[in-house]
Every structure is written in structure tokens, then in C-alpha cells.
Amino acid sequence: MGDLKLPAIDYGALAPMLILFGVACLGVLVEALVPRKSRHAIQLTLSFLAIIASFVTVIIEHGTRKITIGGAVAVDGPTLFLQGAILALGAVSLMLIGERSMEKGGAFVSQAAITVGSQKDLRQAGEQPGATEVYPLTLFALGGMLLFVSANDLLTMFVALEVFSLPLYLLCALARRRRLLSQEAALKYFLLGSYASAFFLFGAALIYGFAGGISFGAVHDAVANPQRSEVLLYAGLALVAIGLLFKAALAPFHVWTPDVYQGAPTPITALMAACTKVAAFGALLRVLYVSFEGVRWDFQPVLGVIAVLTMLVGAVLAVTQTDMKRLLAYSSVANAGYLLVGVLALNEEGLSSTMFYLVAYGFSVLAAFGIVTLVRDADGEATHLSRWAGLGRKSPLFAGTFTFILLAFAGIPLTSGFTAKFAVFGAAVEGGQTWLVIFGVISSMLLAFPYLRVVVLLWLSEPGESTPTVSIPGFMTAAALTIGVLATFALGVVPAPLIDLTRDAAQFVR
């Protein structure tokens, strides 16, 4: 056996991920060594610094187009754009995660293992500060997402999938209030997520059998020039797609979404709705555009049906919801459908418009969940819709903000929701997928109804006895809300800079 030759590693291109993983490990050490009192401040500062540093390296690397570390990681336009998006959205999520002024000790439980409902549990819910492990967990999750969108072979992608999923499973279980719901959510997410991972891995194995390699470039070549049975290819593609569709919450793999979104601590829900969506669609884009472009005529109709199903299921079920977080969950399912419409355009427009949509939607959904954290009573957040009646009278500013976000979700012009929808629908018509646009328009009509119902509830209903108050947001939540709303407005009125950025970035390396 000759010398084992190490592959060339471009540390600059990997730096965004390395920084996050490194600081996350540092955070674990902080948990072990630093006294409990000062952990929160240190962890929060470290996490912010890590995200900022990582974001800066992404900007520095903005012109990089290469495949590095032995073909495992591809750093190209979409990678860097999506990594930047994940980091920006992650920073805003972190503001919500780190907020401690509205509830004593923050939104997270201090010791998740205590039996729910015991005296000890009640005591800890009332006073003890939340676990600070959430910060390293968040960093690991974000780091995994960065790797997920840059993975250049199926195995790296699988590893990244696990790296970002496991911290999320844990984070879901850490809600301070409604502990049982939170634990149930985490367990559901974990079990279903494991199945999805297993599907993905099995699919990867079949594709390896078909292509004789796992890198996307190799798969692409094999698809163009098949040497083995195409049954392997289609079965493998289907299984890999199921794994990704699960993470992206597309019907019929969306059933976990409402339960998990409802049970998870709201800042984590925001993180999942914004960042996980970016990561999942980033990976889906790469797999479909880079590897399987050659069989587009085979998967386009199938995924098209899934997109239609997702849009309709999300819209119809959103109508029937009575809980704000579940409503937003179904709305995010429907939005995943619109995103898939953009993906299925399968042209450069499709790539750039999907990336634009991800950013636009991410900021809006962060602001939406940010407001959900504010509406609370003595038992924590009041998420039942009936409790929101007449909120416009009590706090017009926040009701107005939420109305604006809902109008963005409904796709009313002058909000990012409209420009984003316009972009993906335009790309889809361009790509010959007019039928998807028709269904998209129909589901938008359905989806407008639940949003409008909330607007009516906020402004036109009389406040009831049980209408909760809107807490004065702490500095970080206020900042997160401001960023979310401003981004929603700016991307609706002057979307040109970001559109240009996505267009410049819309080229994968193979």
C-alpha cells in the first residue's frame, strides 16, 4: 500500500462551518467550566460572535467557486448565498432564543429531565433560569445546515442532515411551559426524522449501486450515461427525495409539522421555520439540479403533484386551525409548496427565485413567531386564536405589525410575500410549469382566508375578558421584530438588490 495522500483542503472555503462548530465545542466547555450565573451572557455573546464571524467569512469568500476536501464540499454561488441566508436568519432566531426579559429565565426549561408536573418541576418553571445548552446546540444545528447546503456527495449530505437534526430534536423538548406537549413534539420529530434519515440513507445506497459513486458529479454522469439498471436510479432518487421532502415539510411528509411547531419553544419553532427551510430546500435544489437534471422529465410530474398536494393541504388545513402556532405551521407547509413550484422550474430563474423566496419568507416568519412570543398571560404564551380577539384595540402597534406580516404571507403587494411569489411563479411559467402556477394561485386564494380571519379577529372583534396582554418586548425581541418587518417591507418595495444577488449566485458547480 502506498502513502495515503490527504486531499487538498481549502480552509477558507470551509471557515464558516469550522467557526460555528469550533465555537459550539467551546460552548460545551463553557457549560462544563463556567459558573451557572454567568453562562447565559457568555454563551449568548459567543454565539453571536460566531455567527457574525462566520457571516463575514461567507462574504469574504463570495467569489469562491470550487469543490474541496476531496469532493465532499462544494462552495459555489448557491452555497454561499444559502449559507449567508442561514446565518442571517439564524442570528435573528438567536435574538429570540436569547430573550429573557419577558419570562423569568427565558423560554427554555432549566432541567428537562425532571418529571413533568412534580413539585420540583413547578418550582423550576417558576424561577430557575433556562438551560444555556441551547446556545451550543443552536450553533451545531446552524453549522450542520451550512454543511447541508454545501455537501457535494450523498454521504456528506447525510452526515450534515444528522448534525443539524439531532440538536433540533433536543431543542424541541426544552420548552419551559407545556412540558408534555414539548416532549411529545420532540419525540415525534425524532422518530419521524429518523425514518426520513433511514430512507435517505437507503436511497443513497441504491444510487451508489446505480452510479458507482456518491458524489453528485458522478451521479450526474451516470444519469446521463446509465450503465446499470435504472430501477436503482428511480428507487434511489425517490428514497433520497423522501428524506429531503420530510425536512422541507412537503405533503404527504408534512404531518409532523403542526405538532412540532406547536410543541417546540416558540424561538425554536422560528428557527426551524426559517433556517431549516433554507437548508432543506438548499439541499433539494442541489440534488435535483446537479445530479438528476438528466431525468427531469421523470421526476418533474411526480414532484409537481407533491407541490400541488402540499399547497392545497397546507391551505385547506390552515383554514380549520384554532391555534396560532399550528396555523402558522400549516401556512409554512403551504409556503413549502410554493417553494417547490420554484424548484420545479428547473432553470436558472427557478434557482434564483427559490433562493429569494427562502430569504423573504424566513424574515417574515421570524417576525410572525416573534410576535407569538409576545402575546402571553400568566401561563405563558396564549396561542389559542380566540385569545387574540380584539388585540388591535389593546396594542395597535403589535397588531399592526402582525397584520402586515399576515398580508405578506397572503402575498399582497408592497410586501416581500408578493415579490417572492411573483418570482417563483414567473420562473415556473418560464419553465413550462403553468399548471403548478394555476394551483398555486388557487391555494393562495384559500390561504388568504385564515390570514384574513386573524386580521378580523385582531381588529374587528371586541376584546374578550381573557384577551391576554402583549408584553413589552425585550431589546433582542424588539430588534428581531424590527429586522423581520423591515426586511419584509424592503424586499417588497425594493427587491432589486437581492434579486440581482440571487441571479449572480444562481450557478452550481459540479
Add this chain to the structure above:
Amino acid sequence: MSDFPFLSILTVLPLVGAVVVGVIPRRKAELAKTIALVWSLVVLVLSIFMWVAFKIDGDRFQFHESYQWIPSWDARFTFAADGIALVMLMLIAVLTPVVILASWHDVDGDGKRSAPVYFALLLAFEFTMIGVFAAADIFLFYVFFEVMLIPMYFIIGSFGGARRQYAAVKFFLYSLVGGLFMLAAVIGLWVVGGHTFDFTRLLQSVGEIDQNTSRWLFLGFFVAFAIKAPFFPFHTWLPDAGGAAPAGAAALLVGVMDKVGTFGILRYCLPLFPEASRWFAPAALVLAVIGIIYAALLAVGQNDLKRLVSYTSIAHFGFIGIGIFAFTTQGGTGSVLYMVNHGLATGLLFIVVGMFVARRGSSLVSDFGGAGKLVPVLAGVLFFAGLASLALPGTAPFISEFLVLIGTFTVHKVYAVIATVGIILAAAYVLWMVQRTTQGTLNPALEEVPAMRKDITLREKVVVAPLILLLLLLGFYPKPVTDVINPAVQATMQDVGTTDPGPTAVTANGRVAR
């Protein structure tokens, strides 16, 4: 003077006004009202200057302005007005101050509702209305088309009468559904029309769109406009919205906003999809004629004054519809003139009805009866508004209705004859309404209401006077308006590719149409 950027300033001005009025604290309601009124008058003055600067024998589109917006989609802030848009802009500019003055006390004596917000919403609505008529970029047009729902939604939902929530939601959803159909068509047009939204450039490239696509795109636009107008069978939101909205806002809703539908058909559907327009014309004509008769019959049976006026409007929109789809210059000119006159007449009718409703505290016809004995002058104004609405000769709507009917008769005799029945029904619903409210024996309950003893006030006189004057003036001398409309309509008809039949094609001012 014609280089002055009239349209962009006209569009932005009310928005600034809305912001200024909106931030005034609630207790300074009078200040907010005064600013709103003065602001809308400034807009009116500016539009009068624009009217003067408009050259009748000049280009089809004047006051062209264009600013970059989203270069990668080629969406621009492009404004331009033809004669049709110009008269609509003038109508908004006239109606808004009138409505602001008419709504002066609408929000008084109510601790829950904020007067500055109400007047800010009215100005914001004016902003979207001006924008929608001034836009010459389809993307920009679509933006205004959707955004205009929001101020009206809150006006109806927060300041309306009974069942306002239901009406506001129904209004919003109906319009949004139409808007989304249009969105699909706009995207389709953008893709097949050469990746541009510019109206004049699209006019040149639409010839290459294949017939089938063109028909689908027409349908997308048409459904949106038919819901907005509204044409039968998409009309059911209007009586609810018009019935629940405050009277002044209802005047704007029916008088101006609904015209966006008919304006959109004339500006976008016909020139961009000429073949499809001709292909769909029989269906559109049938819908319009059904609308005339059906809505008139429903209006006869209404017991609610505001709903009744809403139904009369649906019937009138039927007339506008047949005038447009007759594809004759007379019909088209008549329709555009009808849009203006209907805005004035129905606006007046809504405002006067609002004055009655404000006094009585109810909008039910059966709660009135013999009101003319208590408020003779106001009853007289209602009678005049009613007569104008049924197109009595001497009032402006007569000319437009007449033009529409002869314009239609030259090509579609049957439709014109059936539509004429609508005139008889119009007389029935208006006169019967006037009779039941103001004539006959005095309803004893009416005497119990102290407000009913107070006849028309000075403020109310100032409100109705300009509308009455305009209705009479345009009734006897419509030439200033028809001169502006005619070239634009002729250009539109040329785009559609129809020629007026034979020697009967003489327009109102005696010129022989091409």
C-alpha cells in the same frame, strides 16, 4: 407645463397626506379633518392643472414618466394617462374632497374609533385609486390593484355599519380571488410578451402571442375586472360592502373603485388581447344584459337604502359593459362617459342617502316615509339624485346611457332592446324608493327622532352643490369630457380591430368616427 411630472406627484401626494393625517393624535380630530380636506383640495387643484395641460389632439398617452424599479424583471414606475384615465383621475380628485366633507361627522361621538385614522384611510384610498389609473406599467398597475383593497377593507371593517366584518371579509376575498387570477395572467403575459411590463411595448409584442394563450390571458384579466366592476354573476359582494360601508366611503367604493374594473377592461383586455376580446364579446354582452335586468329587479325589492343603491350600480355597470363590448366608438365613448357620470350620480345618491341615514339612525326604507315633510330640501336633493341616477334627460347620465344604447343598437339590436327595459326598471326602483322614503303620509316614528327635524345644513349644501352642478353641466354640455375621451376610445377600438358600421356612426359631437 406638460413636462411637469403630474402623475407621480398626484399619486404620491395623497399618500403623504395620509401619513400626516394618520399621525395626528386622536383628540385633535378637527385638525385632522381640516388637513385631510385641504390636502384633497390641493390634489383637486393639481388635477385641474393637469386637465388643462392635457392636449386633446396630442399623443394618446401623455404625461409619460418612467423610473427604474426592479431592473431584472423590467418593472418600472411608469405613469401615463390617456383620455380615459384622465377623466377617471379627475373624478377621484373631485369626489374625494366631497366625500371627506360629507363624512365630517361620521366618526364623531364615538370613543372607540379614531377620526384621524378614518380620514387618513380615505386619503390612502385616494392614493391607491390615482395610482391604479395613472400606472402604465402592468406590474405597477397590479400592485395598486391589490393594495387598494387594504384601506377600503379597514374603512368598511372598522367604520362600517352592521355586519361590517362579514362585508369587509367578503369584499376582500372576492377582490383577492380576482386579483390572483390576474396575477397568473400578468405572469403569463410577462413571459410570453417578451419579459416586459411596459404597456406600450406590450402592445407591440402581443401580436405574436398564439390565439389560445391569448384567450386564457384575457380570461385571467377579465375575471379580475368582472369581479371588481362587478358584473353578474360576480356581483354579490357589492351589496354587502356598499350596505355596510359608511356612506361616504361607499360613494368612493362604487363611484370610483368599481370603475377600475371597467377601466381595466378598456385599457388592458381589449388592446392587449383583441382577438380574444372579440371571441369573448358575446358572453360578456350576455352577462352585462343579465346584470342590467337582474340587478334592477333586485333593486326594486330592496328595503335597505344603501343596498338598493348598490344594486342600481350593478345594473349601471351592465350598461357600461354592453357599451364596451359593442366595439363601436359611440358605445365606448358612452361607456367611459357613463363611468364618470355614474360616479357623480351614484356618489351623490350615496352621500344623500348617508345624510338621511345619519339623521334617522337606520337605512331601512320602511323606517322612513313622508320624510319630505320634515326635511323638504334634503328630500329634493334625494329626488334629484334619483332622477340623475335613472338618467333623466337633462342630467348627465342620460347622454351616456343614450350613447351606449345607440352604440350598441347599431351592431346588436337585441341586446340594446333588452337593455332598454332596464331603463324602465330604473324608473321603477328610483321613483318607488323616493316615494316610500320622502313622499306620502309622515311616518309617526320619524317625528320622534330629533335629528330628522333638521333640514340640510350649510356643510351638506357645500357637499352636494358641486355634484349637482356637474351633473347638470355635463347633462347639457358634455363636449369638454367627450372631446377628451373620444380619441382614446377610438385608439382602443382600433387596437381591437373593429370598425364602426356604416353611416350611423356619428359621435356625440357630430364628428364622423373612423
